[in-house]
Every structure is written in structure tokens, then in C-alpha cells.
Amino acid sequence: MGHFERDPHTGYMTTGHEWNGITELNTPVPKVIWFFLACTVIFAVGYWILMPTWPIGRTYTKGLLGDDVRHDVTQSVKQAALDRAVWSDRITKESFADIQKDAALMEAVRETGSTLFGDNCAACHGRAAQGGKGFPNLTTASWLWGGTPEAIFETIRVGINSAHPETRTAQMPAFGKDGMLPRADIDKVIAFVRSLSHPGAKDIDPAKAAAGKDLFAANCASCHGEDAKGNVEVGAPNLTDAFWIYGGDAKSIFTTVWGGRQGHMPTWENRLSELDRKILALYLVDLRSAGK
Amino acid sequence: MIGELTKSERQGALLILLALAVTGLAMAVGGSNDPLGTHGTLVMVVAIVGTFAVITGYYAPEPPESRLDSYYDTPTKFGIVAAMVWAVIAMAVGDWVAWLLAFPEWTFDAAWASFGRLRPVHTSGVIFGFGGNALIATSFYVMQRTSRARLPDQLSPWFVLFGYNLFCVIAATGYLMGVTQSKEYAEPEWYADIWLVIVWVTYFVLYLRTLNRRKEPHIYVSNWYYMAFILVVAMLHIVNNLAVPISWGSAKSYSLFAGVQDAMTEWWYGHNAVAFFLTSGFLGMMYYYMPKRAGRPIYSYRMSIISFWGITFFYMWAGSHHLHYTALPQWVQSLGMTFSVMLLVPSWVSAGNALMTLNGAWHKVRDDAVLRFMMVAAVFYGLSTFEGSFMAIRPVNALSHYTDWTVGHVHAGALGWVAMITFGAIYASVPWLWKRDGMYSAKLVEAHFWLSLAGTIIYVFAMWNSGIIQGLMWRTYNESGTLAYSFVDSLIAMHPYYIARAIGGVFFLLGAIIGFYNIWMTIRTASQAQSQAEPDYSAVGIEIPAVQPGR
Ligand code: HEM
Ligand code: HEM
Numbered sequence: 001m002g003h004f005e006r007d008p009h010t011g012y013m014t015t016g017h018e019w020n021g022i023t024e025l026n027t028p029v030p031k032v033i034w035f036f037l038a039c040t041v042i043f044a045v046g047y048w049i050l051m052p053t054w055p056i057g058r059t060y061t062k063g064l065l066g067d068d069v070r071h072d073v074t075q076s077v078k079q080a081a082l083d084r085a086v087w088s089d090r091i092t093k094e095s096f097a098d099i100q101k102d103a104a105l106m107e108a109v110r111e112t113g114s115t116l117f118g119d120n121c122a123a124c125h126g127r128a129a130q131g132g133k134g135f136p137n138l139t140t141a142s143w144l145w146g147g148t149p150e151a152i153f154e155t156i157r158v159g160i161n162s163a164h165p166e167t168r169t170a171q172m173p174a175f176g177k178d179g180m181l182p183r184a185d186i187d188k189v190i191a192f193v194r195s196l197s198h199p200g201a202k203d204i205d206p207a208k209a210a211a212g213k214d215l216f217a218a219n220c221a222s223c224h225g226e227d228a229k230g231n232v233e234v235g236a237p238n239l240t241d242a243f244w245i246y247g248g249d250a251k252s253i254f255t256t257v258w259g260g261r262q263g264h265m266p267t268w269e270n271r272l273s274e275l276d277r278k279i280l281a282l283y284l285v286d287l288r289s290a291g292k
Numbered sequence: 293m294i295g296e297l298t299k300s301e302r303q304g305a306l307l308i309l310l311a312l313a314v315t316g317l318a319m320a321v322g323g324s325n326d327p328l329g330t331h332g333t334l335v336m337v338v339a340i341v342g343t344f345a346v347i348t349g350y351y352a353p354e355p356p357e358s359r360l361d362s363y364y365d366t367p368t369k370f371g372i373v374a375a376m377v378w379a380v381i382a383m384a385v386g387d388w389v390a391w392l393l394a395f396p397e398w399t400f401d402a403a404w405a406s407f408g409r410l411r412p413v414h415t416s417g418v419i420f421g422f423g424g425n426a427l428i429a430t431s432f433y434v435m436q437r438t439s440r441a442r443l444p445d446q447l448s449p450w451f452v453l454f455g456y457n458l459f460c461v462i463a464a465t466g467y468l469m470g471v472t473q474s475k476e477y478a479e480p481e482w483y484a485d486i487w488l489v490i491v492w493v494t495y496f497v498l499y500l501r502t503l504n505r506r507k508e509p510h511i512y513v514s515n516w517y518y519m520a521f522i523l524v525v526a527m528l529h530i531v532n533n534l535a536v537p538i539s540w541g542s543a544k545s546y547s548l549f550a551g552v553q554d555a556m557t558e559w560w561y562g563h564n565a566v567a568f569f570l571t572s573g574f575l576g577m578m579y580y581y582m583p584k585r586a587g588r589p590i591y592s593y594r595m596s597i598i599s600f601w602g603i604t605f606f607y608m609w610a611g612s613h614h615l616h617y618t619a620l621p622q623w624v625q626s627l628g629m630t631f632s633v634m635l636l637v638p639s640w641v642s643a644g645n646a647l648m649t650l651n652g653a654w655h656k657v658r659d660d661a662v663l664r665f666m667m668v669a670a671v672f673y674g675l676s677t678f679e680g681s682f683m684a685i686r687p688v689n690a691l692s693h694y695t696d697w698t699v700g701h702v703h704a705g706a707l708g709w710v711a712m713i714t715f716g717a718i719y720a721s722v723p724w725l726w727k728r729d730g731m732y733s734a735k736l737v738e739a740h741f742w743l744s745l746a747g748t749i750i751y752v753f754a755m756w757n758s759g760i761i762q763g764l765m766w767r768t769y770n771e772s773g774t775l776a777y778s779f780v781d782s783l784i785a786m787h788p789y790y791i792a793r794a795i796g797g798v799f800f801l802l803g804a805i806i807g808f809y810n811i812w813m814t815i816r817t818a819s820q821a822q823s824q825a826e827p828d829y830s831a832v833g834i835e836i837p838a839v840q841p842g843r
Contacts, residue, residue, distance in 0.1 A: 007589055009652035015593045019438040019512040022583045027592035029641075037637045044630035052623040053630070060623040069622045084773040108772040118778020127780055 091282075092275050096149040099282060106286060113283025116276055120268070129287055134246060134263060138284050142243040144170070146232040147288070153281035159267035160235065167267060170235035174260030181219065181257075188212035189220065190253050196228055196240040197248060293450075294349025296359070296366060301447040305346050308451065313339035319483065322541040327469045328483065331462055331543070338458060355446070363436040365725055367449035371429025372718055372725070373815075374457055375422050376808045379711075382417025383804050387797035389414055394790035404468040412467045412479045418706065419477065419569065421460045426714045427573040428453060428495065431518045433721060434580045435499060438514060439506030448498045455491035459484055471543045475558050477565050478532050482545040485533040492529065496522045513596045517576030520604055524568040532561035552619045559614040567607035570705065571673075574713050575603075575642055581717040582666045583649055586656055591648035595641050602638025606631050613684035616693060625686065632684030636677060643674035661734070661741040665716030668745060672708025676701060691763040696786065700755025707748040707800060715740065715807060722811050726818035736810040743803030750796030758789035 004016045005023070012025040048054065051063040081088075087108045091099060099105050118127060124135045131137035136144065145155045145168055158164040161171075175181040181189070192212025195204050217226065223236035230238035237245065245263070246256050268277055294302060316339055319332025392398055392407050399405045432449055436442060443449055463480040466472070472479040480488070499522055503515060535545040549557045583590050590596060612620060612628030647670050650657055657667050679701050683692045692698060719737055723730050731737050762782050770776040 007652075009588075010591070012592075014589055017508070017510050019508055019510075020440070020584075022438070022512070022580065022590065024513075024590040024593035024596070027594065029592065029594050029598060033595070033598075033637065033641055033644075036640075037634070040634045040637055044634055047626060047630050051626050052621075053626040055623065060621070067622075069617065080773055087772060111770045111772045111776070112774040115775050115778045118780050122778065122780055 088275055091278055096153075096278075096282065100149075100285070106282070109279050109282045110286060113279050113286070116272070116280055117283060120272065121280070124265075129284065131245070136245050137243060139288055140243050141288065142230075142238055142241050143232065144230070144235045144237055147285070149281045149285050151232070152284055153277060155265070156272075156277045156280055157267065157269045160265035161262055162265060162267040164267035164269060168235055170262070172256060172261040174258065175219070176258030177260065181215070185212075185215050186254070186257055189215045190250060190257060192216050193220075193228065193239050193253060194248070194250060197242060203250065293366060294346055295352040296355050296364075297446045297450075298354055301445065302346055302350055304447050305450075306343060306350075309339045309343045309346065312336075313343065323543065324541075326542050327466060327471045328541060328543040330469065331466065331483070334462070334465070335458070342454070360442060362442070363433075364443045364446060364449065365433065365436075367443075367453055368429045368433045368721070369725055371425045371432070371453055372721060372811070374453070375425035375429060375714070375718065376804070376811055378417055378421030378425060378460070379804045380801070380808055382414055382421050383797070383801045385410055385417060386414040387794060387801050390790065390794035390797045394787060394794055403470065409467050409470060412472065413464045415477065416460065416463050416467070416479065418711075419565075420463065421457075423570065423574075423710055423714065424456060424460070425453075426718065427518070427521065427569075427577070428456060430577050430580070430717050430721065431499070431522075431573070433725075434512075434514050434576065435502050435518065438508065438512035438580065439503055440508050441502055441505040443498070444501040444505060448494055452491055452495045452498060455487065455494070459488045459491060462487070466543070473533075473535065473545065473547065475532065475547070475561075477562055478529070478558070481543045482533070482535050482537045483543070485529065485535075489526070489530060492522070492526050496526060512580075513590070513593075513600065514576040514579040516600055517572045517579065520600075521568050521573035521576065524564060524572070524604075528561045528564050528568070532557055555615055555618065556612065556620060556624070560611040563611035563614060564607055566705075567603065567610075570710050571607075572603065574669075574710055577717045578646055578666065578670065578713050581713075581720050582646055582663075582670075585660070585663045585666065585716070585720050586650055586653040588649050588651070588653050591645050591651070595645040599638040599641040599645065602641065603635070606635040606638065610635055610684065613689065616686050616689040629684050629686055632681050636681035639677035639681075640674055643670050643677070646670035646673075661737045662716055662719040662731075664741055665712050665719065665744075668741075669709050669713035669716060672704055672712065672748070676705035676709055679704060691767070692759060695759040695763045695766075696755045696789070697759025697763065700752050700759055703748070703755065704752045707744070707751060711800075711804075712744060712748075715744065715804075718807075718811065722814050726815055728814055728818050732810050732813035732817055736806050740803040740807045740810070743799045743806070747796045747798070747800030747803060750799065751793050754789040754792035754796060758786045758793075761785050761789075 003014075003018065005014045006012070007014065007025055010025060010027065012027045014023040015026050017024070048061070049063065050065045051067055052060055053063065054061045087105055090102075090105060091109070094102075094105075099109070117125075117129065121129070125131050125138055126135070129138040136142075141147065143151070145151055145160070155168060158166045158168055160168045162168075173180060176183065176186055188208045189212040191204050191208035192210075193216065194201065195206075195209040198204065216224075216228065221228070223231060223234055224239055225231050225236070228239040230236050237243075242248070244252070246252055246261060272280070294305075297305065313336050316332045316334070316336030320329050320336060321332070323329035323332060389407055389410050392410070396407070399407070403409065432443065459480070462484045466480060466484065471481050473481055478485075499515075499519060503511065503519075534548040536548065537543075537545040547554055579590065579596065609631035610628050612624045613632050614628075616625050616629070647667070650663075650667060653663070657663050683689055683697070683701060692701075719731060722728075762785065765777040765782040765785060766775070766779075768776040
């Protein structure tokens with residue numbers, strides 16, 4: 001059998017077989033391919049000699065360079081910590097006030113804080129820390145549990161309504177749903193509350209607002225304070241300013257008073273180092289003053 | 293179709309369908325509070341519909357003996373249409389998930405529409421639905437012609453095709469219901485896996501039986517590749533899916549492997565799925581359709597041989613490059629990396645052999661979009677294998693791993709190589725199969741080609757950019773020694789590229805839809821005008837030998 005032919009284009013012979021009209025040329029493998037193969041094989045063998053590669057029983061060839069990724073990683077993490085220690089040690093040791101006075105340290109806080117915040121906090125509080133519905137804006141002067149670096153540091157450590165044994169705990173009761181106040185009273189107290197932050201707003205009935213004043217004193221002032229300015233000891237928000245976690249319009253406030261609120265902020269004590277938490281607290285204070 | 297089966301094959305089909313219906317019933321009852329039950333019902337309905345179809349055609353006259361003088365191509369026709377249907381569906385889902393990555397809120401709050409469930413519908417849909425059907429269909433076509441033997445019977449090819457598509461449907465619907473093993477490219481659960489083993493073994497046996505009947509003394513290189521594809525995929529599938537169901541009434545199972553062994557088994561599977569599903573099979577396709585279409589002999593028989601064995605040998609070692617810098621011991625990573633580098637040589641030998649085959653036919657490449665599809669496929673094959681070997685080098689992988697660079701590499705291979713060679717092969721086969729002089733519209737083939745090329749280039753460039761930016765952002769430190777960017781910052785940087793990729797995807801999808809329309813119109817007009825365009829054996833003007841007679 002065999003039907004050898006010379007291909008006019010390449011000048012090579014066919015192999016003598018054909019399949020449904022397809023033939024193959026007997027072209028020798030070009031030298032460059034052998035060369036290329038030799039290069040990659042030499043590279044591979046060289047690598048095997050130098051690096052850990054072949055299993056032998058329960059161990060493996062360690063390679064002449066004695067390279068070990070696990071060791072490399074441990075070393076470079078150590079080295080990185082050492083490099084950072086120049087400034088990070090000072091953050092660990094010094095007081096908030098001293099750090100805030102040091103411009104170079106605060107620069108490091110800003111650089112590191114923004115990444116820490118972006119990776120850990122932005123999911124709820126937003127990339128610019130401006131919050132969103134249900135999540136407080138962290139760039140304002142209004143803080144549920146206090147806006148000093150110390151207070152923020154503690155909030156980050158234990159969280160709010162979190163799993164931490166020392167968690168900060170706060171709950172806005174469901175006055176309507178749990179039948180603590182009749183519907184009509186709720187409307188009155190809401191009118192009063194809104195009149196504090198929206199004095200003179202047209203959609204507030206002054207009579208209702210006035211009637212709400214006593215209701216507020218009886219039911220709400222224990223947490224939010226007589227003046228409704230909130231209380232950082234129990235995490236009750238100031239109701240007289242323009243900042244609202246769940247919205248300051250009549251409908252949102254109604255939902256809050258009727259159904260109650262209990263927001264959740266996780267504890268970071270076991271997830272971020274003390275240094276990181278300290279940086280974050282300073283970062284937020286700095287962010288607030290930068291925004292002013 | 294039933295008319296093409298002999299009486300005993302019709303009985304066989306009924307028996308199989310009956311067994312399937314009973315299995316479906318058992319699944320439906322046993323898993324009544326579980327997705328398994330839904331799938332059982334699906335299987336039962338499919339089996340009952342199939343039974344009715346067979347019964348309806350049961351008393352049709354038996355096929356004449358003369359059928360044995362020609363190749364059995366109806367299954368190939370079915371497979372090609374199925375491949376195109378899957379192409380359109382799965383690429384549409386691909387583009388959907390591409391938009392989801394740019395606008396994650398577009399899920400309408402429905403569980404099934406979440407990224408995690410749609411993504412495997414895309415990947416399985418394109419790889420198994422589109423790629424798999426195309427491979428099975430063309431392998432039937434090619435093995436008969438290059439062996440000069442008809443398929444040994446009429447039933448098993450249908451069993452393979454229907455069984456395989458049933459597997460694909462169970463897989464895709466399962467993902468939407470949240471059924472998954474969480475092993476990439478091996479997501480389907482145990483019952484689907486068992487079914488695929490049955491189908492796949494039948495496929496392998498069918499291949500061997502046909503080859504065994506061959507009248508050509510030598511086995512053509514395409515068949516080597518197709519056989520490696522079938523055999524190795526069977527092996528990979530069985531080992532990686534070894535698992536124990538939590539009960540016979542539940543879709544959930546637990547893998548036999550755990551921890552880093554599980555990871556290594558999965559990526560030994562995953563990488564060889566790339567090698568033997570997305571590469572070997574399609575090389576088989578290329579080795580038949582490209583010389584046929586170009587009217588040129590294969591440039592070098594010797595290069596085909598060394599690249600076949602090179603690819604088969606080297607790929608097996610390379611899987612660990614998917615696990616660089618993980619808990620996997622370093623020595624395994626070294627092995628994977630070095631074998632990946634050596635793998636480049638046989639890969640480029642294949643690509644080079646293909647392109648050299650076109651020497652003497654470049655004018656055809658210029659004029660014929662079908663051949664151009666194949667040419668571009670070979671170029672992208674060369675490109676993505678170079679890229680792959682490069683990315684397998686550990687320090688390079690340190691940058692590319694987990695980034696969109698990987699996704700760009702995947703689609704350079706998937707769109708540029710796998711899809712392009714498939715479209716080329718399908719456009720070549722359709723007129724041959726339905727006995728037409730050419731496709732319904734050559735202009736539309738041309739349009740499809742340019743849309744595909746543009747879509748691929750946009751996709752790949754967008755992902756290269758996005759991936760490298762992402763990788764660099766993740767490793768940039770500021771002066772304080774902290775990472776300069778948060779993860780969210782890198783997401784924002786990727787956003788424009790995600791939109792670009794999704795637009796590239798629209799191009800590619802449009803091309804596929806046009807292709808589907810063109811094929812459909814070719815088939816429709818084929819029934820009206822019959823012309824003689826059978827190219828088998830006519831190419832070199834030798835006498836046309838008869839197909840092997842007899843059963
Ligand atoms: C219309 C064209 C296509 C579009 C728009 C598209 C889009 C996508 C998207 C958005 C992803 C997810 C990437 C991620 O998770 O970051 C993806 C993954 C994937 N696609 Fe496609 N795709 C297309 C066509 C194809 C084709 C034709 C194939 C194969 C033949 C394919 C194979 C894959 C694979 C294997 C993955 C997983 C990649 C990985 O895990 O690294 N795609 N595709
Ligand atoms: C010489 C040949 C090739 C080599 C050495 C190679 C190497 C690689 C490497 C290093 C990765 C990245 C792994 C990671 O960092 O996670 C990868 C991913 C991938 N490659 Fe290739 N590649 C080759 C050819 C191809 C071809 C032709 C395709 C065809 C479509 C392909 C499809 C894929 C897919 C689907 C993935 C993504 C796997 C995943 O889901 O993570 N590769 N390849």
C-alpha cells in the first residue's frame with residue numbers, strides 16, 4: 001500500500017497514507033523545536049537541582065538552595081513588622097493626645113487607617129465613612145457612644161449588641177408594636193421630636209407637638225435625656241441635630257418608634273490587633289476634623 | 293429518527309427508557325423533600341416522553357440494509373444543533389454574569405439569579421453543553437470518515453448524545469436550585485456524576501468499536517486526540533467525584549478527599565479537564581477540519597506525534613500550578629511549574645503544525661471566513677498556551693493568581709481557541725452534512741467571524757488590564773509599610789474593565805446568535821434543494837472506497 005506523493009508547495013513527501021482525502025507530510029521536526037525543548041528541559045532540571053522538587057519516600061529533595069517558602073514568608077512578615085515598628089511602636093505606647101500632636105505619626109495613621117477602614121468597616125459604613133440607612137455616619141460630630149478617641153477605641157473593641165461579653169448594649173423599644181404607647185400618643189411624640197430638629201416645619205402640627213412634650217418626658221427622656229440631646233452612656237442618639245441613622249422624616253421616625261431599633265456592630269477585639277484598632281480610632285477622629 | 297433504528301434497537305431503547313423512568317421515580321419518591329426529587333421528576337418526564345416517541349415510531353418499517361453503505365450522520369446533526377443551542381444559552385448567561393460583576397445589585401433578590409448560581413451555569417454550559425456536544429458530534433463524524441467505517445449500531449450514539457444532554461440539563465438546573473459539590477468544573481452532585489460515567493463509558497466503547505471496524509490500516513491523528521479526550525476525561529471524572537451521599541434521598545454528598553488532598557485532586561482534575569477536554573478534543577477537531585478545509589496535507593506527521601505525546605505526558609503533572617503559594621507543599625508546586633514550562637513546547641508544536649499546514653492556502657484563509665476561524669483559533673491556542681506556561685511560573689503567578697488575568701487567560705483559550713475552532717468545524721460540517729454547496733449566507737459567516745474576533749480581543753484586553761491592575765494594587769505598600777489599597781479600591785479600579793468585558797461578551801454572543809440563525813436557515817433550505825456537495829474522498833481524486841459493509 002502507500003501512495004507517496006511530493007507536495008509541490010513544501011517539497012516534502014507525504015507519509016503514504018490518507019484518510020478521507022487528508023494526507024500528512026513527512027516533514028522532519030525542525031531543529032529549532034529540539035533546541036527549544038532542550039532549553040525548557042535544562043531549565044526544569046536546573047530548577048529541580050536547586051529547589052525542593054522530587055518526593056522520595058516520606059520526604060523530598062530539598063534542593064541546593066535550601067529554599068523554603070514557609071520560612072520565607074515567616075521571615076518577610078517579621079521583617080515587615082520590624083520596618084513598621086519605627087512608627088507603630090510609638091502608636092502602641094503613646095497616648096492618643098500625644099499621637100494626635102505628632103504630624104508624622106498622624107500621616108502614618110491616615111495611610112494605614114484608610115486601608116484598614118476600607119477592608120473592614122466600609123462594607124457597612126461606606127467607603128467615605130458616611131454611613132447609610134441603619135449605619136451611622138462616622139464623619140459627623142454626633143456619636144452614639146462618644147466621639148473621643150478613647151470612646152471610639154472601646155466601641156471598636158467590644159462592639160454594639162455584639163457577641164462580646166462586655167458589649168455595649170442599646171435598644172430602642174418598640175413602643176407601638178409592644179403596646180407601650182397608643183397610636184395617637186406616638187403621633188404626638190413624633191411631632192414633638194421632629195419639632196426639635198425641624199423647628200417651624202410646615203407639616204408639624206404645633207398642637208400635637210406641644211402635647212408630645214410631656215409624653216417625651218415620661219417615656220423617652222430616660223434614655224435620650226430631658227433635652228433630647230442623647231446620652232453617650234447608654235448609646236442613645238441626640239434627636240435635636242440633623243444626623244439620623246434611620247432617617248429623620250416623619251415616616252422613618254414612625255417606623256423607629258413603632259417597631260424599635262437594635263443595630264449591631266461587631267466586636268473587633270479578636271479580629272484586629274490592638275494597634276490596628278487604635279489606628280482606626282485615631283483615623284476616624286482625624287477624618288472628622290478633616291471634614292470640618 | 294426512530295425509523296433509523298432496527299427493531300431490536302427500538303426494543304433496547306424502550307428498555308433503557310423504562311429503566312430510566314423507574315430510576316427517576318425512585319429519585320422522585322426517595323428525595324421528595326429535596327432537589328433530588330425535582331431531578332427525579334425531570335428524569336421521569338424525560339423518560340416517559342422518550343418512551344412515547346419510541347412507541348410512536350415503533351411500527352415504522354425497519355431501515356434498509358443499504359444504510360450500512362453510508363456513514364451514520366443523524367446523531368452528528370443533532371449534536372451540532374444541540375451545541376449551538378447551548379452556545380447561545382450559556383454565552384448569554386456568561387454575559388449576564390459579566391454584567392453582574394459590574395452591577396452586583398442586578399440579581400432581583402432571587403436566589404437563583406445570584407452570581408454564585410449563575411456562574412456555573414455559564415461555565416458548565418459553555419464547556420460541557422457547547423464544547424462537549426460539539427466534540428461528540430464531530431468525533432462521530434471524523435471517526436467514521438477517517439476509519440472508513442460506519443458507527444457499529446444506531447442506538448449507542450443516541451444514548452450517548454441524549455444521555456449527555458440530560459446530564460447537562462441536570463447540572464444546570466441543579467445549580468439554579470443550589471445543588472453543587474463546590475468543585476469547579478465538577479459541580480454536579482453524585483447522581484449526575486454516576487449517570488455521566490455510564491454515558492461516558494458507552495461513548496468510549498462506541499469509539500473503540502468503530503475504530504475496531506476501521507478499514508484504514510493506520511489510525512488518523514485526530515482519533516488519537518479524541519480518544520485521549522474520552523479516556524482521560526473518564527478517569528478524571530471518576531476519581532475527582534468519588535464521594536459519599538449523605539443519604540439515598542439527598543442530593544448532597546461529601547467528597548472522599550479532604551483538605552489539601554482535596555484541593556490537589558480537584559486541580560489535577562481541573563487542569564487536565566483543560567488539557568483533555570478543552571485542548572485534546574479540539575485538537576482532534578482541528579486536525580481533521582483544518583487540512584480538509586484548506587485542501588492541504590498536514591505539515592508534519594512527526595510534529596503531530598511528538599506534540600501528542602508531549603501534551604499527554606506533560607499535562608498530567610501540571611495541575612499544581614493552580615495551587616501556588618497555598619498549603620500545598622512547595623515541592624509539588626515546583627513540579628507543576630517546571631512541567632508547565634516544558635509543556636509549552638508541544639503546545640507550540642501543535643499550533644505551529646496547524647499554521648504551517650496553511651502554507652500554500654493563505655489565499656483561502658483570506659477569502660474563506662470558515663478557514664479563518666480555524667486559523668485564528670490556532671493563533672489563540674499558541675497565545676493562551678504561552679500565557680499559561682508563563683503564568684505557571686511561581687513569581688508570575690504571585691501576581692496573576694486570584695486576579696482577572698486568569699479569567700483573561702481562560703477566555704483567550706475559551707473564546708479564541710475552543711469556540712473559534714468549533715465554529716469553524718461546525719460551519720465546515722453543516723453544508724457537508726445537509727448536502728449543500730455552502731452555508732445559507734457567507735456574509736453572515738463573515739459577520740460572525742468579525743464579531744467573534746472583536747469580542748475576544750475586547751474581552752481579553754479588558755481582563756489583562758483589569759487583572760494586572762488588580763494584582764499590582766493588592767501588593768502595593770505605602771511608606772508606612774501597609775497595603776496602599778483596600779480591596780474595595782481595587783474593585784472600583786476594575787469597574788470600567790468589567791463593563792468593557794461585558795460589551796465584548798455582547799459582541800461574541802451576537803456572533804453566536806447569528807451563527808445559530810445561519811445554520812438553521814442552511815438546514816431549512818437544505819430540505820428544499822438537494823445538491824451534491826459530499827466532499828468525502830473526492831479531494832484527491834482517488835476512487836471512493838465503500839464503507840465497511842455488514843454489522
Ligand atoms: C459571550 C461570551 C462569554 C462571556 C461574556 C463570558 C463571561 C464570563 C464571566 C463573567 C465569567 C466569570 C469570571 C469571574 O468569576 O470573575 C466567566 C468564567 C468562565 N468562562 Fe466565560 N464567558 C464567555 C464565553 C465563554 C466560553 C465560550 C467559554 C468556554 C468554552 C467560557 C469559559 C469560562 C470558564 C472556564 C470560566 C471560569 C474561569 C475561572 O474560573 O477562572 N466562557 N465567563
Ligand atoms: C501550555 C498550556 C497551558 C498552561 C501551562 C496553562 C496554565 C495555567 C495557569 C498557570 C493558570 C492559572 C492558575 C491560577 O493562578 O489559578 C491557568 C488557568 C486556567 N487555564 Fe490555562 N494554561 C494553559 C492552556 C490553557 C488552554 C489552552 C485553556 C483553554 C481554554 C486553558 C484554560 C484555563 C482555565 C479554564 C483556567 C482557570 C482555572 C480556574 O478556574 O481557576 N488553559 N492556566
